[in-house]
């Protein structure tokens with residue numbers, strides 16, 4: 001389709017063109033697969049000097065190792081080959097290979113059929129493959145995978161049914177990886193019980209905020225992301241957390257004293273990450289991250305190690321005074337809160353009740369970034385002055401949500 005034809009085409013014609021191009025691509029992929037198996041049969045080492053046909057394809061196609069492995073695995077399932085001694089290596093799904101050459105099967109469809117057939121005893125495979133292929137002509141790969149699972153369960157009922165006598169092993173796995181962009185990606189699967197507990201935990205942390213600083217416009221995904229971050233802080237603050245070399249398993253953030261004071265510049269986080277110095281200032285305010293403060297020549301400075309740490313006794317006093325996030329209108333209880341140094345310890349602020357206020361993670365960040373100001377009033381309680389754009393007179397506000405503790409008479 002040239003530019004003008006594309007411009008003139010209606011919706012149906014555009015979709016038809018995509019379908020026909022997909023047929024060309026898939027049929028070419030099927031032919032590539034049969035060529036890879038032929039190369040493997042003749043000996044990839046002899047022909048090209050490569051250890052395996054997957055590594056050859058990785059370089060030929062300039063694709064990732066994982067995707068080359070997938071292509072080769074699929075090719076072997078569809079095309080019969082020969083071992084180096086000349087003996088035949090049958091394909092699991094030869095008929096599927098024939099249909100794939102015509103370009104009508106997507107890769108996930110082929111994988112769904114192959115995965116089912118691999119679990120079917122060889123004497124039943126031809127029939128099973130026929131059923132799956134005929135269903136594939138009218139259904140999507142997920143439905144075909146479901147049919148495949150039913151066929152496998154029907155042929156091997158003992159294997160598919162869980163053994164009721166033994167408790168099933170929880171199937172939990174999790175991977176947390178830092179991508180090159182600096183974003184972390186979380187992936188995993190949880191058994192029913194853990195999933196339900198995690199969901200209840202995140203639900204309770206992801207509730208919409210009600211506070212004087214305005215409506216909560218976060219999307220559900222953003223609220224659950226924030227909830228996860230809060231859950232991690234909660235776990236890090238738990239006294240049950242195992243220690244590493246006597247320190248709680250906190251992450252080290254390295255930042256220069258000048259950057260920490262000004263909030264300008266960058267800090268390094270853990271082994272690989274970076275964060276802004278402003279962000280490091282928030283984290284260093286309480287001891288969520290262990291700040292390694294560096295001098296002018298990047299030598300570690302020992303200052304603040306004692307001054308910044310809020311002792312258990314001081315934290316209890318702070319809990320008793322503020323009874324939760326002190327920000328006007330916030331409901332968060334003390335266990336979700338961090339101690340904020342009204343005057344940062346890096347600027348010489350003391351770590352005592354007159355300079356500390358209890359804030360949830362959200363309001364802690366808000367206070368560091370926005371025009372809100374907090375101070376301890378004459379009666380010893382914190383009060384917050386809103387930025388001028390919210391209130392021209394900047395009249396101080398207090399949080400009146402947390403009920404006073406019932407003191408014994």
Ligand SMILES: [Zn+2]
Pocket residue numbers: 281282285286339340341364368
């Ligand atoms: Zn702070």
Ligand SMILES: [Zn+2]
Pocket residue numbers: 325326327330331332359360361362363
């Ligand atoms: Zn709050």
